[in-house]
Amino acid sequence: MEILGPDRIDKPVSTLAMVPKTGAITRVGRQAYTLMMFVAREQGAEDDSTGLFGAPLNAVIRGYDGSAGSVKELKKHLLSMVTHVVEWQSPSPGETEEWGACGLLSQVNLKKKNGENWIYWAYPPALRQEMLFPLRYAQILRSTIAQFRSHAGLALYEICARYKDNPSHLTSKQHWKWWLPVLTGKPVPNEIKTEYRFFNRDTIKPAVEEVNEVSELIVTAHEFKVGRTIEYIQFEVRLKQEESSKKKYAIDLSKVARAIQLGIDAEIAEDLFIRHGELAFAKAMERLEARLAMPGMPILSRHAYLKALLTGKAVDKSLPAVVNVSPSEQVVPRSEALGLQAQANLRNREAEKLRIVRSEIEELNPAALAQLLSELKLNFVERKVSQAVMKRLDEGKWESALIMGELVRFYWKRTRGTDWTAPEPLPKVERVEQAGLF
16 A cells, blocks of 8 residues: 555644653654654544554555665654653644643554554544644645654754745744754753754754755744853744755665665765765765775774765875776675665656556546446455545545555556556556446
């Protein structure tokens, strides 16, 4: 199942500025939580038999553009959503009512269903209504949140998205210590020993840079002094020009795979690729590979060396501009790199199939579409799908993400005669109403 539907997510304002109390909020956890909220809203209500919302685990991971190897990591984050307590608040004073602190989820289960891992969850009673039917919300984009590689950048984006249409284009002015746990995603002690200059250097500036790089927003930080000391921060939020906002920051998996071959952590490689651009990253990788091929003193930290190359800091003074590496010394691609490329190819094929099939469905005449939906309903009954799905279909909401993911696969089977996952090229078929299939 693929999580389809609109790119826009209306996220409750009370979930934007989360203050962790007993454990850290991670970037992956925040991305997954937003996707799960989107799925729950599409389903509309908990399943009657389980009393829980549910979705395939891999569909949630793909929804925020996570890697297939992040299932184990996501399980850890799901557990923290139940055990860790957060305090909910709006970035604008007085915008929502206070209800104290609670967990992100009240329950989460992982089960096998038809050979596939499924995740089931429930919200605390105080949050359920706000999650499903928010009165005030920020409009964020699923395609954008998937690109963030830091919690600070993601949190700042979600908060600033709340103010992009405000006449003032300004967030609420808050003390910098208010922003500290909100952006870092970490609980703070009663006595904060961190100085503003370090918080600004390590968190605020990188977060602003990331928002400006990967999102449709341009964010500027404004500082306010009390006497000679900076006490308050406010962010100015603008939308990028239309042509700029359409620019995609796709990660060249071949270059990231090359970094992984040389011992660079995948997440760090992706982050450096996004921050410094394809050309600078490729040049730095060439220099790193050349340095590793040289005899002599080894590099103590490959991560630090790569970052130094990208930021223009001095490294080995004797390093030549170009080093010829013999064929015997060339790095052989590992299975991880091949797996990354295969995953990228599969994702591209899936996206193309979805685009073609969805366009065919949308072009059906009313009679053919009605017959298709009628047969899909019979299929649902045979498979005993959840009442939430049946209700969505009965209401005619076949374009919702919950139904569309099933509909495109059902339509593919009916028109192509093969399962969705069959490794076959896209066959050419006649229009359904002409072929008389329905």
